Amino acid sequence: MTHPMYNTDRAIVDRLSSKPLDELSNADIVNAARLLIRYNGLSDGKDIRGDIVLALHKWNKTPNQLHVKAREIWQGGWRPSDLLKDEVGSGADVNAACGS
Template structure:
């Protein structure tokens, strides 16, 4: 039996496999590491693991390289989702309607 998250995780793994090394974000690296660990030894998850392994070959990295980089990212203080808001405009006033008194 596969995980209830398998379909979502497989989509993530397939997206990662399509990326080049220079295009990876911290989210991508930690997701690849997380998925490889989550589905390690799970017989019904071979397709997902193969997507991550294919990506590792494409990136010329090993699973040990991946996990070491992921640990380094976490130890730096990074947390999931940070990249999503880093480039957003904050305090731009774009959400304020001029003259509305709000």
């Protein structure tokens, strides 16, 4: 049985593993760390876990270094909701659509 989030997680891993280290966002780092945890010991996620480990080798990082960095990001106040702030417009387009 496949994890219910497998397809979504697979897309995340494919995207972040294609990036060089200097282009990783906080979200990429946190996602890589949480997916390593999610698929730890799950036979249906060995490919996801393996691809993250391969990316870590490419970045010359260890799983422990990844988890330390992810904790630093969280302790620094970053939250996934920070991503939404970048996706929300000024509101001008909403006002125009409402006839204002």
